Every structure is written in structure tokens, then in C-alpha cells.
Amino acid sequence: MAKYRDALPQLSGGTFLSDGGIETTLLFLEGFDLPYFAAFHLLKDTAGELALRKYFSGYAALARQHGVGFVLESATWRASADWGAKLGYSADAMRDANRRAVALLHDIRAQHESAATPMVVSGCIGPRGDGYNPESFMDVTEAERYHALQATTFRDADADMVTAITMTYPNEAIGVTRAAGAAGMPVAISFTVETDGRLPNGQTLREGIEEVDAATGNAPVYYMINCAHPTHFAATLTPGAAWTSRIRGVRANASTKSHAELDQATELDFGNPAELAQQYRELGARLPNLRVLGGCCGTDQRHLEAIAAAWAASR
Numbered sequence: 001m002a003k004y005r006d007a008l009p010q011l012s013g014g015t016f017l018s019d020g021g022i023e024t025t026l027l028f029l030e031g032f033d034l035p036y037f038a039a040f041h042l043l044k045d046t047a048g049e050l051a052l053r054k055y056f057s058g059y060a061a062l063a064r065q066h067g068v069g070f071v072l073e074s075a076t077w078r079a080s081a082d083w084g085a086k087l088g089y090s091a092d093a094m095r096d097a098n099r100r101a102v103a104l105l106h107d108i109r110a111q112h113e114s115a116a117t118p119m120v121v122s123g124c125i126g127p128r129g130d131g132y133n134p135e136s137f138m139d140v141t142e143a144e145r146y147h148a149l150q151a152t153t154f155r156d157a158d159a160d161m162v163t164a165i166t167m168t169y170p171n172e173a174i175g176v177t178r179a180a181g182a183a184g185m186p187v188a189i190s191f192t193v194e195t196d197g198r199l200p201n202g203q204t205l206r207e208g209i210e211e212v213d214a215a216t217g218n219a220p221v222y223y224m225i226n227c228a229h230p231t232h233f234a235a236t237l238t239p240g241a242a243w244t245s246r247i248r249g250v251r252a253n254a255s256t257k258s259h260a261e262l263d264q265a266t267e268l269d270f271g272n273p274a275e276l277a278q279q280y281r282e283l284g285a286r287l288p289n290l291r292v293l294g295g296c297c298g299t300d301q302r303h304l305e306a307i308a309a310a311w312a313a314s315r
Contacts, residue, residue, distance in 0.1 A: 002158040016069035018294030019059045028268040038078035060112035072105040077126035102157035123154030131166035143175020151183040161186045169201040170211040190224035197236035224249035227296045230279040237286040254298030273303045277310035
């Protein structure tokens with residue numbers, strides 16, 4: 001059931017955790033083969049599905065432990081047409097994979113949600129191209145058409161919202177926003193940035209957010225930043241500015257390395273969980289509406305445990 005679609009609780013205050021780096025955890029820590037970083041591909045067999053259930057259940061339990069909300073983000077970052085085709089999936093098979101990924105989250109919510117820990121089911125949409133280094137750019141119409149299948153599938157699967165993760169340029173983010181709107185789904189947009197705080201296409205984060213808002217009438221319910229370390233973008237955030245007030249979520253990398261360095265890495269860089277947690281606390285001073293705290297590449301439950309504890313101590 002789309003329990004919160006009409007009134008997302010993270011818009012009303014409180015703290016919400018999300019998960020960490022799902023792909024890096026499953027690949028480097030759990031030993032699963034993830035071609036093209038496609039976590040949804042694990043749904044093809046029982047062992048993979050059990051691994052996903054274990055992964056999300058651990059984070060849901062952590063949120064309950066801390067008495068905060070939780071955003072369940074589906075394992076579908078790579079579950080769009082082009083990536084699915086590389087793995088041999090038909091359009092119907094992709095719809096089924098996206099539905100199953102959301103159904104799994106409904107099960108997790110049914111098992112772990114409490115009055116103190118509302119759990120929002122979000123359908124995750126990733127970029128059509130490389131999340132670090134896009135080689136081609138769609139116009140808005142093409143982007144809307146490309147992402148429509150996932151948006152409508154998430155609606156039909158009773159997700160509460162759509163979250164576009166690791167967006168690299170505004171046109172694709174606008175296209176996702178319009179596809180979600182056409183499906184009647186609230187949408188959050190999460191941009192990634194390089195070590196200089198700029199989007200991979202060279203625009204500033206401010207320019208990206210303002211361009212999407214201008215083109216969509218402020219349609220995204222909020223923005224996020226993911227797949228970058230806080231040291232890459234903290235200095236670019238202007239406290240009190242209208243555009244920074246639109247940012248409600250951060251899913252940072254554990255490592256300070258650049259996207260190019262991470263792309264070539266053969267070992268996982270866990271960074272420093274305690275230091276990362278302190279940096280999240282400091283981001284709270286620059287982002288007055290920051291509510292959704294998760295992780296990206298290299299982070300796991302250790303990082304989210306430290307972030308949750310540090311954040312609670314600062315409230």
C-alpha cells in the first residue's frame with residue numbers, strides 16, 4: 001500500500017535514515033557478482049533475494065533502535081531499459097524486477113515499522129548513462145520518455161515516492177521529474193558532484209537545482225546530494241539561501257577520492273565513520289532542512305550507526 005504518498009512524513013520534520021552503499025556492500029563485503037553494479041539482478045534467485053532482505057532489514061532495525069524514520073530505497077538504480085538490456089532483460093522482465101524490488105520493501109516495512117519509525121517506500125531511478133562520467137546527454141523529452149517505465153511501475157507497485165539518485169545534469173533530472181509527475185508520484189532529485197562541488201557536466205549544484213525548479217515549477221518535493229564526500233561540496237553550500245533550503249537529504253561516500261579514482265579502485269575505501277558522522281553534523285548548520293541521512297559508496301551500517309548517534313547528539 002502507498003501508505004505515505006499523499007503526505008510524506010520526512011517533509012514534516014524529524015530525522016530519517018536511509019541505507020548505505022548497497023552496491024559496494026553487496027559486491028565487496030558480501031561477495032556477490034554485480035555486473036554493471038546492478039543490485040536488482042540479485043532478485044533473479046533465492047540467494048540474492050535473501051541477501052537484499054538481510055541488507056535492508058539491518059538498516060531498518062538500526063532506524064528502530066534510534067527511534068527515527070527510515071526511507072527504504074529500492075535496489076533499482078540500474079533497473080532501467082538500457083542497463084537491463086545489457087543483462088538480457090526484456091521490457092516485461094524489467095517491469096517485473098522493479099515490481100519485485102518494491103514488493104520486497106513493503107515486506108521489510110511490514111516487519112519493522114513502528115509509530116516512532118515511519119518507513120517510506122521509495123522507487124529508485126538511476127541515470128541512463130554512467131553515474132560518474134556521462135558520455136551523452138538527453139534532452140528533457142527523451143529523458144522523460146526513457147524514465148517513464150520505472151515511474152509508472154513504481155506507482156503501480158504502490159511505492160510512496162520516486163527518488164532519482166546520482167543525477168549528473170539537469171535535463172535528465174527534469175525528465176525524471178516530469179515522468180514522475182505524469183505517473184502521479186512525488187519525486188526527490190539527488191545530484192552527484194565532483195571534488196570541486198560541481199555537477200559532472202560542469203554546472204554548480206545551485207545552477208542544477210535552480211534549473212530543475214524553474215523548468216518544473218518547483219515540482220521535486222526536495223533535493224539530495226549523493227555519491228560524493230562532504231569535503232567535496234560542503235563549502236559550496238550557502239546557509240540561508242533559497243536553493244540550499246531545498247536540500248533535505250545527503251547520501252555521502254565514505255571516501256574522499258574522486259569519481260575517477262573510485263572507478264578504478266579494486267579495494268573498498270571505508271574512510272572514517274566517526275569523522276564522516278561529524279561532517280554530517282556540520283552539514284546540518286549549512287542545510288537547515290536536512291532530514292534524510294544515508295550513505296553511498298563505501299558506507300555500511302557502521303557509518304550509519306555513527307551518523308545516527310552524532311546527529312541525535314546535535315539536536
